[in-house]
Amino acid sequence: MSSRRMAAITGSLLTASFSAVMILPFTAAADDQGPGSSKGGKAVDEAPAGVKLSTLLPAKISVDNSSQKTAITATVKNDGSKDSGDIRLLVVGFDGLRVTGVQGCDAIAKKDLPEGSNSGFSCPVGKLAAGSSKSYAVDATYDLGKAGKICLPVQSADGKKTFWQQGPVPFGTTNPSPNAPATPLLLGTDNKPVAPGGDQLPKTGVGHDVLPLGAAGAALIAAGAAGLWWSQRQSRPGR
Numbered sequence: 001m002s003s004r005r006m007a008a009i010t011g012s013l014l015t016a017s018f019s020a021v022m023i024l025p026f027t028a029a030a031d032d033q034g035p036g037s038s039k040g041g042k043a044v045d046e047a048p049a050g051v052k053l054s055t056l057l058p059a060k061i062s063v064d065n066s067s068q069k070t071a072i073t074a075t076v077k078n079d080g081s082k083d084s085g086d087i088r089l090l091v092v093g094f095d096g097l098r099v100t101g102v103q104g105c106d107a108i109a110k111k112d113l114p115e116g117s118n119s120g121f122s123c124p125v126g127k128l129a130a131g132s133s134k135s136y137a138v139d140a141t142y143d144l145g146k147a148g149k150i151c152l153p154v155q156s157a158d159g160k161k162t163f164w165q166q167g168p169v170p171f172g173t174t175n176p177s178p179n180a181p182a183t184p185l186l187l188g189t190d191n192k193p194v195a196p197g198g199d200q201l202p203k204t205g206v207g208h209d210v211l212p213l214g215a216a217g218a219a220l221i222a223a224g225a226a227g228l229w230w231s232q233r234q235s236r237p238g239r
Contacts, residue, residue, distance in 0.1 A: 040169030050082030077133035086157035092120035096146030101139035
């Protein structure tokens with residue numbers, strides 16, 4: 001990364017590496033989640049010429065109030081004119097939203113999760129043809145007594161570049177319904193906890209403004225007052 005680019009990025013930097021160690025089963029079925037949205041997304045490292053990568057999350061999800069289970073569809077797409085090359089999609093949960101399985105993807109080892117996250121999966125997308133997309137069924141739980149966020153970085157297969165990152169973006173509701181069978185949550189909405197006296201969201205984890213993620217020593221930088229945007233630089237020499 002050039003010194004000019006580093007000077008343009010604010011915030012602290014932490015590094016973390018991870019290795020995928022297992023595949024977890026997927027059980028939940030997705031509800032009618034409405035149109036996909038790229039809200040909370042931003043291009044990071046420059047993609048190859050002719051490649052335009054982004055992601056979509058559902059505009060709404062529904063959480064079962066008894067089991068706390070929910071289902072999310074995560075989509076990566078290439079709106080460019082050339083295939084993407086070998087890429088991967090990461091699905092990472094924060095605070096009240098815990099990712100328990102992503103169909104066809106590998107779990108990120110707990111010790112290698114980025115700071116502040118509670119779960120994550122790595123999805124080998126491979127080459128995504130021009131104008132095509134690929135969707136993944138995400139099984140998750142949501143503790144409605146907390147805020148909940150999800151993040152979808154799209155990286156080169158080796159993790160050295162992050163071409164796009166959506167999030168960490170919240171799902172939530174300002175009108176909790178603890179007595180209903182399910183609670184609908186909207187993308188981009190901070191959650192108001194169901195618990196009594198929950199006017200303020202609980203603070204879980206540390207360093208919410210510093211949420212690194214990557215592989216082989218790759219680092220992501222959180223910056224910006226309007227939201228959390230992650231960037232990435234080349235991995236450390238020797239890895």
